[in-house]
Amino acid sequence: QVQLVESGGGLVQPGGSLRLACAASGIFFRIYAMGWYRQSPGKQRELVATISTSSYTNYADSVKGRFTISRDNAKNTVYLQMNSLKPEDTAVYYCKTENRADYWGQGTQVTVSS
Numbered sequence: 289q290v291q292l293v294e295s296g297g298g299l300v301q302p303g304g305s306l307r308l309a310c311a312a313s314g315i316f317f318r319i320y321a322m323g324w325y326r327q328s329p330g331k332q333r334e335l336v337a338t339i340s341t342s343s344y345t346n347y348a349d350s351v352k353g354r355f356t357i358s359r360d361n362a363k364n365t366v367y368l369q370m371n372s373l374k375p376e377d378t379a380v381y382y383c384k385t386e387n388r389a390d391y392w393g394q395g396t397q398v399t400v401s402s
Contacts, residue, residue, distance in 0.1 A: 290314035290391045292383050297396030300373055304400070308368040310383030310393055317364040321386035324357060324368045326379035326398075338386055339366060351377075373400045 296308040308324070321340045327333040337357040338346045345357050356369040366383055380395040 292385070292391055292393035294381065294383055294393045294396040297381060297398045299399045299401065301402050302374060302400055304373050305369070305371045306373065306398060308370065308381055308383075308396060308398075310366045310368075312364045312366075312385075315385070315391070318361040320388060322357075322359060322366040323384045323386045324366070325382045325384060326377075327382070327395075328379040331379075333382070336381070337368060370398070373398075375400050 291313045292310055294308060294310045296306060298306060300306055319341060321338060323338040324336040325333050326336050334348065336348055336351055337355055339357045339359050343359060347355060354370065354372045357366065359366045368381065370377065378398060378400050380397050382395045383393045385391045
């Protein structure tokens with residue numbers, strides 16, 4: 289059974305930082321590219337960042353220079369380091385496999401507010 293479990297969300301003030309983690313099980317993690325997505329109320333789910341099997345990264349323009357995606361194949365985990373957070377970053381954040389098959393996590397809430 290494939291599971292992607294996100295963690296690390298929470299409430300943070302503008303300008304603050306959070307580190308999200310997505311732990312995968314039931315898949316041979318190292319052969320999957322991975323992505324982080326987010327969805328705010330009333331908006332479509334949008335791509336935040338992706339990382340290939342060789343750790344090539346890609347970012348949405350809205351998060352470039354602030355967010356960093358990384359992976360640890362030994363821990364079957366992909367991370368999203370989020371710095372300089374803004375209120376518009378408030379959303380539910382999801383991880384997803386990016387190739388071979390589409391698997392989604394359940395999401396973790398990130399709220400940026402003073």
